[in-house]
Amino acid sequence: MLQNRVDPFGNLITTKARGKWLGNRGQLHGTGKTILRPFKHKAWISCELVFKGRRRVIMSPNLWTELFFLDEATALAAGHRPCFECRRIAANLFKAAWLKGNPEYGFNLKTKIGAIDKILHRERIDEQGKKVTFQATLKDLPTGTFISIDNEAYLVVNDLIYQWSPFGYAAGKQIALSTVVKVLTPKSIMNALKSGYQPQLSLIT
Template sequence: MTNLEEKMLQNRVDPRGTLIVTPARGHWMGNRGRIHDEKKEIVRSFRLKAWITCLLAFKGRRRAVMAPNRYTELFFLDEATAFAAGHRPCFECRRNDYERFKLFWLKGNTDKGFDERTSIKEIDKVLHEERITKDGVKQTYKEQFKNLPDGAFILVREQPFLVTDGSVFEWSPYGYKESDFIPGQERVTVLTPRSIVKAFKAGYRPQVHESCLVHITDQ
């Protein structure tokens, strides 16, 4: 789908939704519309309310990264990172994941009054309200750690950590690192949008980078 041999650009996304520069390769591609200029520099954080996560390869398509007048290709370490940033599966290249996500999102967010006939645009509106403020600041909320499902992200010492198997692992562009933080009963700051966390609790299991799985196996 895309040519990954480009020079380093500000097109990697961390769990806060911030665009960073790193030589680390992403495992998923994302889209928020065209947010770069002719110099391949980021000039805005988004253009669309539909923030999606795509496959790196799809039907042999190839793209020049940050081509003029085309959408800006963004990249994520894993799907859990993309969800924390506020992205959801693409309808075209990830149809099964998209349908599964919508199913569990509706199941976990019955308070919204939506059903299977509800347009994804309505869900995107909810996600947009949950991901950033009107001033463009990342939205967070407080929750007890014990209530968080695998795949959610929290802030620990102002750094993003993945919640999985009752433990937390520190995020980096290259993978996850073990942590000395021991979760207790306290309320923590959650990065993953609230309705997505509810979708996880309802049954959606996001893909996580293999480095996290290695640490869990070693425990």
Template sequence: MLQNRVDPLGSIITTPARGAWMGNRGLIHDDHRHIERPFRLKAWLICLLQFKDRHREVMTPRRYTELFFLDEATAFSAGHRPCFECRRPDYERFKACWMAGNPGYGFDARTSIASIDAVLHAERIDKRGFKVLHTEPLASLPDGTFILFHEQPFLLSGGRLFPWSPFGYGEAVGLPSVFEVIVLTPASTVNAFRAGYVPQTAPLATWPPTV
């Protein structure tokens, strides 16, 4: 079993659960398929599981490290964004929503994605290698955002919170009666969601439960 799944905090974990998306952060494993570092590049990507009939062994020596995510919302929370090559329409849609949601940076259509990656990198991980957290009013958060609740990652969707696991989401809980919450999804990505990018999520439990 390989250490190649990513949780909403950006940690690379070992689990038998399968993912709906692939991604990478560059070559971060050794010749024995062990993770050596959390990243090598500032471009943290979300890719298709299959693209142009390409096939390769996972964690091939001296090639980029394949990482996997439960869903796109998890990948965004970890600090990734859509790939330019295999997800061009989603990449362009995300870039447009990111710029619309973050006008303070003064970026435009000519701005390199490297400039956005630099912002995301500062929002995803600090110099000590820890996940960057921020606080926002709960009522202002869009669906698809992850927050930290009872020290665990929860997905916000439809006015409810869903506990995350590598295998899927648990039963929904109501929103806490607090003003601000700790947010896991990078701040500029949250703004991209506000501007219209809707991340894919794994199936959510119905609420109230059906009988």
């Protein structure tokens, strides 16, 4: 097994579970298949598993490292956004929702995605490489947001929370909507969810 699955904290983990999306942070491995760094550049993206018939050998030398996510909500929590090549429609929808949800930056549709990537990078990891989180009241969080309770990741869907695992989600449970929780999804991405971006969820409710 390879260390190429991503959890909602943004960690690269080893698991037999398969993912629905491909991810890219640049070349993280060396000539072998061992992860040497958590990222190479600030453009963290989520991609289609299959695109234009392209085939890749996982962790080939001198190429970017293939990462995988349970679902798009997991990718967003880790700080990945949709790719503008293989997921152009989703990427445009995400950018529009991000701009609507984060007007304080003064960006518009002509703003290069790299400017948004710089903000996302500040929101996902700090200078010590640790996950950035923030506090919020559960009732204020949109569907698709991830929170952390006792170091476990939970997906927020309407009034319920679902514990994450690499293989899927546990049954939903309810906690008080007034509860102040630790949010894993970067703040500006959470604002994009509030503004209408609807991520894919591997969840049966």
